[in-house]
Amino acid sequence: MSSFRPQSEALLSQLADLFRLLGDTTRLRIVLACLGGPVAVGGIAAALALPATLVSHHLRLLRAARLVKSERQGRHVLYSAADQHVAHMLRDMVEHIAEPHQESA
Numbered sequence: 310m311s312s313f314r315p316q317s318e319a320l321l322s323q324l325a326d327l328f329r330l331l332g333d334t335t336r337l338r339i340v341l342a343c344l345g346g347p348v349a350v351g352g353i354a355a356a357l358a359l360p361a362t363l364v365s366h367h368l369r370l371l372r373a374a375r376l377v378k379s380e381r382q383g384r385h386v387l388y389s390a391a392d393q394h395v396a397h398m399l400r401d402m403v404e405h406i407a408e409p410h411q412e413s414a
Contacts, residue, residue: 330374335359336367343377344396347387 331337335357342353350368354361368388371377378391390396 343388347389349385
């Protein structure tokens with residue numbers, strides 16, 4: 310196991326901000342909806358039964374944090390996970406919480 314340690318307080322602060330952002334279940338659901346590939350705001354809103362304006366607001370925050378990216382296709386803006394790091398991080402966290410809990414001695 311590697312001994313990963315953020316090198317600066319600024320990096321730790323950015324990491325904490327990222328986790329706070331994903332701590333909101335609506336934003337987390339939106340990021341998860343973007344993992345399957347490019348999807349429009351309306352598609353996310355319909356899939357999650359949320360107002361499109363709320364989805365748009367959260368997408369702006371998620372894009373600013375580089376968790377999702379946008380791509381214009383004609384009149385539509387499509388959103389997807391920013392990169393494989395986002396997908397891997399979420400997959401790893403889901404696997405972590407799904408593991409049976411064992412008390413350490």
